[in-house]
Amino acid sequence: MYIDPAAGSLVLQAIAAGVLSALAMFSRVREGVKSFFRSLVPRRGRWTDGR
Amino acid sequence: MDGRPLGSSFRDPGGFVYTRDGVLYRQVNRVFQDRFEAFLGSGLYDELARQRLLVSHRPVSLELAASPEAVAVLEPERVPFVSYPYEWSVGQLRDAALLTLELQERALVRGFTLRDASAYNVQFLGGRPVLIDSLSFEPREEGAPWAAYGQFCQHFLVPLALMCHVDIRLGTLQRTYLDGVPLELGSRLLGAAGWLRPGLLFHVRAQAKLQRRYADRDIGRAARARSVGAPALLQLVRGLRGAVEGLAWNPVGTEWADYAHETNYTPSAAGAKRNLVIEMLQGLGARTVWDLGANTGDYSRAARTLVPGVVAFDLDPAAVERNYRRVRAEGETGILPLLMDLTNPSPAQGWAHRERLSLEERGPADVVLALALIHHLAIGHNLPLNRIADFLARLGRRLVIEFVAKSDSQVGRLLRNRPDIFPDYTVDGFESAFRRRFAIDRREPIPGSERTLYLMTALPGGAGR
Numbered sequence: 072m073y074i075d076p077a078a079g080s081l082v083l084q085a086i087a088a089g090v091l092s093a094l095a096m097f098s099r100v101r102e103g104v105k106s107f108f109r110s111l112v113p114r115r116g117r118w119t120d121g122r
Numbered sequence: 123m124d125g126r127p128l129g130s131s132f133r134d135p136g137g138f139v140y141t142r143d144g145v146l147y148r149q150v151n152r153v154f155q156d157r158f159e160a161f162l163g164s165g166l167y168d169e170l171a172r173q174r175l176l177v178s179h180r181p182v183s184l185e186l187a188a189s190p191e192a193v194a195v196l197e198p199e200r201v202p203f204v205s206y207p208y209e210w211s212v213g214q215l216r217d218a219a220l221l222t223l224e225l226q227e228r229a230l231v232r233g234f235t236l237r238d239a240s241a242y243n244v245q246f247l248g249g250r251p252v253l254i255d256s257l258s259f260e261p262r263e264e265g266a267p268w269a270a271y272g273q274f275c276q277h278f279l280v281p282l283a284l285m286c287h288v289d290i291r292l293g294t295l296q297r298t299y300l301d302g303v304p305l306e307l308g309s310r311l312l313g314a315a316g317w318l319r320p321g322l323l324f325h326v327r328a329q330a331k332l333q334r335r336y337a338d339r340d341i342g343r344a345a346r347a348r349s350v351g352a353p354a355l356l357q358l359v360r361g362l363r364g365a366v367e368g369l370a371w372n373p374v375g376t377e378w379a380d381y382a383h384e385t386n387y388t389p390s391a392a393g394a395k396r397n398l399v400i401e402m403l404q405g406l407g408a409r410t411v412w413d414l415g416a417n418t419g420d421y422s423r424a425a426r427t428l429v430p431g432v433v434a435f436d437l438d439p440a441a442v443e444r445n446y447r448r449v450r451a452e453g454e455t456g457i458l459p460l461l462m463d464l465t466n467p468s469p470a471q472g473w474a475h476r477e478r479l480s481l482e483e484r485g486p487a488d489v490v491l492a493l494a495l496i497h498h499l500a501i502g503h504n505l506p507l508n509r510i511a512d513f514l515a516r517l518g519r520r521l522v523i524e525f526v527a528k529s530d531s532q533v534g535r536l537l538r539n540r541p542d543i544f545p546d547y548t549v550d551g552f553e554s555a556f557r558r559r560f561a562i563d564r565r566e567p568i569p570g571s572e573r574t575l576y577l578m579t580a581l582p583g584g585a586g587r
Contacts, residue, residue: 076271079334080271
């Protein structure tokens with residue numbers, strides 16, 4: 072690194088990265104919760120596919 | 123300047139640019155050897171050079187090195203005319219910004235990063251922006267933030283936002299702030315736009331605030347604790363791209379934007395003038411033409427039919443922007459529209475007056491075109507004819523110049539509300555002022571107008587002094 076990156080600019084990137092990873096984590100948790108509940112409720116197709 | 127670095131090439135310990143026997147070279151220093159070899163070995167250089175995003179180079183003998191630290195010497199493709207961000211229209215700066223982001227995105231995908239994001243590393247080649255610094259890439263350290271993020275915002279985002287949201291003339295701030303317009307200044311000048319646009323709120327306002335807060339603090343530990351992954355950096359770059367793409371300016375409403383439609387040329391007189399210009403350029407063997415006061419570039423294009431490189435200068439941001447859009451829309455090469463106020467042309471500036479060249483230092487051109495210009499300088503700006511001749515003789519070896527008589531309605535407009543203090547502004551006065559610096563080779567009245575076109579040759583001691 073030969074230019075001064077400016078401390079504040081580095082901090083902002085760290086904050087942005089933190090927010091992004093929190094969002095990613097939140098969306099993973101939400102998907103997990105959704106798929107858990109989906110697994111509890113029988114899908115409509117199971118009753119209507121003739122088996 | 124043989125083997126000595128160019129005046130603009132001294133900040134990066136990784137290498138520098140110099141000339142030897144008139145050929146431009148880039149030296150790679152030992153300290154940067156590993157990173158440069160990694161860059162070449164990754165295939166990134168080949169990809170970028172092939173797609174004309176990065177200037178291509180060929181390795182040459184190490185014997186041509188300028189100093190003992192050299193591990194490689196490159197001969198880059200030469201840019202015919204070096205221009206600076208403060209001479210670009212808003213569209214040119216925007217395209218240069220998008221190029222820089224495109225390069226950073228491609229670098230990140232391959233595990234590399236841009237070490238700097240200076241607008242001065244971009245030049246226009248073949249009508250398009252291209253990165254000229256082959257040493258700008260290095261392997262990215264896992265978790266490292268983008269060191270050049272703040273520089274990108276200062277060099278590109280802030281001036282673009284100010285031009286598009288506040289006033290197009292604020293682009294001239296770049297001439298004062300050679301390392302980019304400070305975020306804090308940009309944030310203050312942007313006012314409400316800095317709050318209302320999410321991209322500007324984040325990249326300009328928030329960053330300016332954090333820069334102020336952490337200006338004197340050691341963030342070493344905090345920065346180490348929180349790493350920035352490649353996906354987050356890609357999001358940051360894409361966010362910047364969105365912010366830049368969201369900035370637009372409509373080139374209307376400035377003094378000169380509709381000038382071509384307001385001249386007193388009939389279509390046949392304009393055609394006659396065009397033919398005369400081409401006729402005068404024929405046989406000169408010119409390689410470079412500087413069209414001064416080019417407006418949207420009609421006569422630049424006439425010159426381009428004979429000459430490989432035309433630089434089309436105008437002082438009006440709307441005219442230069444329109445000209446650049448024509449270049450991009452038609453895929454034209456060899457025409458470079460640039461902003462230039464001839465009454466205050468780009469000076470030599472930066473460290474030791476050597477970093478950025480003056481307009482004159484980038485010449486002389488083979489031919490200077492000065493069409494429908496003299497009355498604006500002589501009458502609009504009170505510039506004595508002999509001083510105009512002095513300056514034009516330093517800019518070009520040959521001169522194609524149009525004299526616009528007082529009886530012409532355009533001169534009448536300039537004199538409408540002011541006393542006529544220009545007794546020497548006559549054909550005789552014009553010729554005697556220009557004979558001090560030029561030999562008059564041809565003189566042709568332009569049919570259907572009050573104007574005369576001249577072809578002149580600068581006398582020894584004029585151009586290139």
